[in-house]
Amino acid sequence: GGVLLHPTSLPGRYGSVDFGDEARQFIDWLESAGLKLWQMLPLTPPGPGYSPYMSSSVHAGNPLLVSPTGLHREGWLTESELQAAEAGPGEHHARVDFDVVAARRMACLAQAARAFFESGSSSSAQRAEFADWCLRQMGWLEDYALFMALSESEHGASWVDWPRPLRLRDPEALRVAGIELSSRMRFWRFVQWNFDRQW
Numbered sequence: 001g002g003v004l005l006h007p008t009s010l011p012g013r014y015g016s017v018d019f020g021d022e023a024r025q026f027i028d029w030l031e032s033a034g035l036k037l038w039q040m041l042p043l044t045p046p047g048p049g050y051s052p053y054m055s056s057s058v059h060a061g062n063p064l065l066v067s068p069t070g071l072h073r074e075g076w077l078t079e080s081e082l083q084a085a086e087a088g089p090g091e092h093h094a095r096v097d098f099d100v101v102a103a104r105r106m107a108c109l110a111q112a113a114r115a116f117f118e119s120g121s122s123s124s125a126q127r128a129e130f131a132d133w134c135l136r137q138m139g140w141l142e143d144y145a146l147f148m149a150l151s152e153s154e155h156g157a158s159w160v161d162w163p164r165p166l167r168l169r170d171p172e173a174l175r176v177a178g179i180e181l182s183s184r185m186r187f188w189r190f191v192q193w194n195f196d197r198q199w
Contacts, residue, residue, distance in 0.1 A: 002037025020067030061195030
């Protein structure tokens with residue numbers, strides 16, 4: 001037997017379970033209960049209403065599944081930043097408030113990315129691993145990172161409402177956008193790299 005459950009459906013230290021210790025504890029519990037399978041449902045970035053079935057990508061992973069604890073262990077989050085991400089009183093056993101959880105998780109990811117890229121908290125081996133991973137994932141990662149950065153710059157508007165050159169993927173418009181949004185693209189690559197590493 002097994003269980004059908006998305007990891008984010010479980011309340012956890014940071015509002016919902018991610019690829020950190022609590023997921024491993026849940027797997028141990030499944031084994032102790034004699035269950036052999038954990039079917040997780042789609043692990044792609046959620047769409048409207050945090051639905052895993054309305055994703056912006058078939059290749060990318062859900063940023064909410066990146067473990068803040070894992071980022072802390074890498075040295076990219078301080079203890080105080082980690083504590084700021086924790087669920088508040090009453091959140092551990094209540095329904096998951098995805099708006100609150102997502103805001104805290106994205107703040108963690110932004111802090112970790114700053115530490116990785118700007119504060120010297122990453123080793124040369126980690127930076128090389130990141131660059132190599134990005135190169136190997138280039139077939140989908142660059143379009144995804146640009147799409148996410150553009151979506152942010154257009155304040156979440158549907159891509160059909162973006163300026164015509166971007167909407168129609170005009171090469172020059174995309175080239176300029178890639179330059180202007182390079183730091184946000186780098187952030188989205190970092191998020192996906194951590195998703196892949198933790199998975």
